[in-house]
Amino acid sequence: MDRIVRVNMSDLTTKIEPVPDAWVPLGGRALTSTIIAAEVPPACHALGQSNKLVFAPGLLTGTAAANSGRISVGAKSPLTGGIKESNAGGTAARALAKLGIKALIIEGTPKAADKWYSVHIAKDAITIGEETDLVGKGNYCLVNQVQARHGKPVAVMSIGPAGEMKMLTANISVADPESHIRSAGRGGLGAVMGAKRVKFVSIDDTGTPPVMPKKAAEFKEAARVFAQTLLDHPVSGQGLPTYGTNVLVNILNEAGGLPTRNFTSGQFAAHDKISGETMHDIIVARGGMPTHGCHPGCQIQCSQVYNDKDGKYLTSGFEYETIWGMGADCCIEDLDDIATADHIMDDIGVDSIETAVMFGVAMEAGVLKFGDGKEVCRMLSDEIGKGTALGRILGGGAANVGRVYGVTRVPVVKNQGIPAYDPRAVKGIGVTYAMSTMGADHTSGYAVATNILSVGGHVDPLSKAGQVELARNLNIATAAIDSTGMCLFIAFPALDIPACLTSLIDMINARFDIKLTGDDVTALGKAVLKTEHAFNVAAGLTKEHDRLPEFFSLEPIAPHNVVWDFTPEELDAYWDF
Amino acid sequence: MNIKLRLYATLRSYLPPDAAAGQVSLQLPEAATIPDALARLGVPVALAHIVLINNRHVLRDDIAVRKLGEGDELAVFPAIGGG
Secondary structure (H helix, E strand, O other): OOEEEEEEOOOOEEEEEEOOHHHOOOOHHHHHHHHHHHHOOOOOOOOOOOOEEEEEEOOOOOOOOOOOOOEEEEEEOOOOOOEEEEEEOOOHHHHHHHOOEEEEEEEOOOOOOOOEEEEEEOOOOEEEEEEOOOOOOOHHHHHHHHHHHHOOOOEEEEOOHHHHOOOOOEOEEEEOOOOOEEEEOOOOHHHHHHHOOEEEEEEOOOOOOOOOOOOHHHHHHHHHHHHHHHHHOHHHHHHHHHHOHHHHHHHHHHOOOOOEOOOOEOOOOOHHHOOHHHHHHHHHHOOOEEEEOOOOOOOOOEEEEEEOOOOOEEEEOOOHHHHHHHHHHOOOOOHHHHHHHHHHHHHHOEOHHHHHHHHHHHHHHOOOOOOOHHHHHHHHHHHHOOOOHHHHHHOOOHHHHHHHHOOOOOOEEOOEEOOOOOOOOOHHHHHHHHHOOOOOOHHHOOOHHHHOOOOOOOOOOOOOOOHHHHHHHHHHHHHHHOOOOOOHHHHHHHHHOHHHHHHHHHHHHHHHOOOOOHHHHHHHHHHHHHHHHHHHHHOOOOHHHOOOOOHHHHOOEOOOOEOOOOOHHHHHHHHOO | OEEEEEEOHHHHHHOOOOOEOOEEEEEOOOOOEHHHHHHHHOOOHHHOOEEEEOOEEOOHHHOOOOEOOOOOEEEEEOOOOOO
């Protein structure tokens, strides 16, 4: 029997509630956004007592469905000022689902502002404990120590020092099957957890069976078909497992959409030094793992383990957006420096996209030199990680650094850093950046698939034609996928193989013994976006916030010498559904 | 005519050992097509999932027939993804 768990940090109590009827058909992002919209005053301070932090596994999490182990984390974002859902792999989603917890809601703030707490969830008890030993510790150490305390690999969701200091770059870390770090990265959710004085949540699912679908035979058949489509599609079946996401460096460079030197060019001369092909060869030569899954049941296995020159673990989940940001955008050519930065960012608990974009702005401001990877690593450890005055400025993210240093080329939307695809040369993703309820977020509607990767057809990345419709449809579909607990990369087969989506719906129907149609799933995606948009409007985010920064319209980018040229009216048509 | 051909990801296995950064220069007859260039290295056209000439995408239906010009830079990828 599913339930809702509330942890009240104001009076340090816990409560288990039945799931309200309206929430029964929801999961993941649909549930976190519905709860935030229903229970959080949109105008509240994101770091104050009225905000809530919601963790929700997806509709299919805990079942045998491939790639269904994502955890959605929701709150009002202290970075964007709007609603936020950020999702991650790791083991927490599956553990919560097996315990029958449809959502974990952390609310209130403790009266004692000098104390830290942890939350432990097991089959028979939910406890809030005062925490002293692990305060100030990084995520790698924390995960190891928490699992050592329990004598088993319990699921862990935690914040590093950045979250404790309520920095806007702070993320929430989720331990993966090897006790390494995955991240609910975007939007400063680690700062919300820090404001609630919760250092970590641990989850022990010992003694719980897998989630059993109501119609087991139908589920099994649909899960088989679904898994086969993941294998059959060349991207999810071959491309992603072989090279991971960093294979994108070279295609974006060829297409002229690889933002370089704080978004002043679309190509990086040293692209091959940081490319997925080069990274693959380094990983193999050093005895790392070129293929790895971020959560139990992951079939795509796009993650990897990257070792240092001595063959010792350096980082994992080493993603394209991080490597682009520290590489092309900050002009760092040494992949080992970038990997070291990735490790430190995971450990101190900051979003690697926001932080990399921030460093690009800081380099333009002259705080440090473009290409200085060693100084980036020092600043991460000694300034941001230790909360010095400079570290607090840098830890406030790209928009904050731009304001402090008077930089006009600041690539953000709703204060959130623009990721690894230049919107002038990849116009579909530019529409997503502008219009997403999440701020600049490529994962909300990955138009790169159709603009650049020839998945789901092809829409010319340099033309405005068809981009608003493309971005709208992808944002709607993504909102629905984010509600299932599925990895977004199932979208590659879903865009090309009809059986992928039908078998996904068949699995949901068999899981709950319901009869959803494709139209129902589309309606769910639309409803999620409308709910989030209404929250944002009530929080004070206007149409004028649905725009890219001015410099994209003023500065043509090489090699195509194109600018951002959408009119406000063209962008606002996004919401015509 | 002379062109440059760059192969990426798994297609790099078709490159000669001395190809730097995945690139080779090819001398082709006038009016040569993308398949003609790929044939020089034995790359099956069916593996050419994403093709760009001079940083612009070639539509899937045009890959088999598109003619190359002097100085073209041809980039060829298998199916790849990320995000």
